[in-house]
Amino acid sequence: MTPLSYCTNVHPAQDLPGVLAQLDEFALPVRERLGADRLGLGLWLAAGVASALADDPAGRKRLRAELDARGLEVVTLNAFPYGGFHDRVVKHQVYRPRWTERARAEYTLDCATVLSGLLPGDVEYGSISTLPLGWREPWTPGDDAAAARLLDEVTAGLRAQDRTIRLAVEPEPGCVLDTVHDAVTWLAGRADPAHVGLCLDTCHLAVSFADPAGAVAEITAAGLDVVKVQLSAALHVPDPRDPAAREALDAFDEPRYLHQTRELAxxxxxxxxxxGEALTDLPGEGPWRVHFHVPLHARPAAPLSSTTGVLAAALAALPDRAVHREVETYTWTVLPQAHRQDLVGGIAAELTFAAGLVEQA
Structure with a gap:
């Protein structure tokens, strides 16, 4: 089994010196806190960093050496955010450029080139998670055709890599491919399953009120693979009409990231x-789930909760074949103050909790 990784999009590095600095400030101390010989990173590289490294073989060798020296390894990249992921306001900008734009294809291929040079020799493949085409509006049949053409170009580029690199399309509420069903329908018969599959983000799965086992079964039945799982949990609100719940939710209504909310009634x-829109517009006739990645080991106090049960069910439903597993809590710095922890200690505790779930699955 490939190692459990944590996703470095929690760190704001926008250049290579910043990436190297975060290895020393966070990743190495996390590994030492865990007492592990090796620690997996789900590396996030902003587009400018990925482009520079893709054009610089010596730079890629240096990055590989810097990782090795610290006992760190990379089998997966998160190429969903293009850049500016820690700007004061991100919201819908995280979905740009869309898969209709050549910049998205170029970024993805740059990431593939970089990852090929970072993979350990004993892993079957490297994975790159990517956005589900773009935000749902505007999206036209012409956009659909343009995205399919660029996906074909990227797939051809993946085939040309020195190592096997697989793209993992990540459904997200509100996007063109909102659900696993949407992603399977769009990819089946269109994508090469040897190089393109799905990234199952279990927070997104929970927000959609999807059945985890059913989602995995649908992917498999379509001849596609779960290439990567992002181990994450959403906010769960059993009774959104409870004044105490609404007061607690107010603290999570922060300005940087989009927090899509769904109500099942x-x-x-x-x-x-x-x-914020949910608090104003949804009637609260049934439970809510909120796209806010809450730390796995530190679910919020009642009357709020989290969806770690969905995560556990998804892990149990996975086939035995190799799947990359990445803990992705990027929201540490925007959590309500009462929920924040020292980042090194928090990441280490979350990885320990996640490893226990993987072992039980």
């Missing part, structure tokens, strides 16, 4: 594109 899922 009478078998129907109602949608709001952000938590």
């Amino acid at each position: 009478g078998g129907t899922v109602r949608a709001a594109d952000d938590l």
Whole structure:
């Protein structure tokens, strides 16, 4: 089994010196806190860093040497955010450039070139998670055709890599490929399953009120693979009409990231594109789930909760074949103050908790 990784999009590095600095400030201390010989990183490289490294074989060798020297290894990259992921306001900008834009294809291929040079020799493949085409609006049949053409170009580029690199399309609420069903429908018969599959983000899965086992079964039945799982949990609100719950939710309504919210009532899922909108517009007739990645080991106090049960069910449903597993809590710095922890200690505790779930699956 490939090692459990944590995703470095929690760190704001926008250049190579910043990436190297975060290895010393966070990744190495996390490994030491865990007492592990090796620690997996799900590396996030902003587009400018990925481009520079793709054009610089010596730079890639240096990065590999810097990782090796610290007992760190990389089998997966997160190429969903293009850049500016820690700007004061990110919201819908995280979905740009879309898969209709050549910049998205170039960024993805740059990441593939970099990852090929970072992979340990004993792993079957490297994975790159990417956005589900773009935000749902605007999206036209012409956009659909353009995205399919660029996906074909990227797939050809993946085939040309020195190592096997697989793209993992990550469904997200509010996007063109909102659910696993949407992603399977779009990819099946269009994508080469040897190089393109799905990234199952278990926070997104939970927000959609999807059945984890059913989602995995649908992917497999379509001849596709779960290439990567992002181990994450959403906020769960059993009773959104409870004044105490609404007061607690107010603290999570922060300005940087989009927090899509879904309500399940009478078998129907109602949608709001952000938590503030939900607090105003959703009736609260059934439970809510909020796209806010909460630390796995530190679920919020009642009357709020988290969806670690969905994560555990998804892990149990995975096939035995190799799947990359990455803990992705990028929201540490925007958590309400009462929920924040020392980042090194928090990441280490979350990885320990996640490793226990993987072992039980």
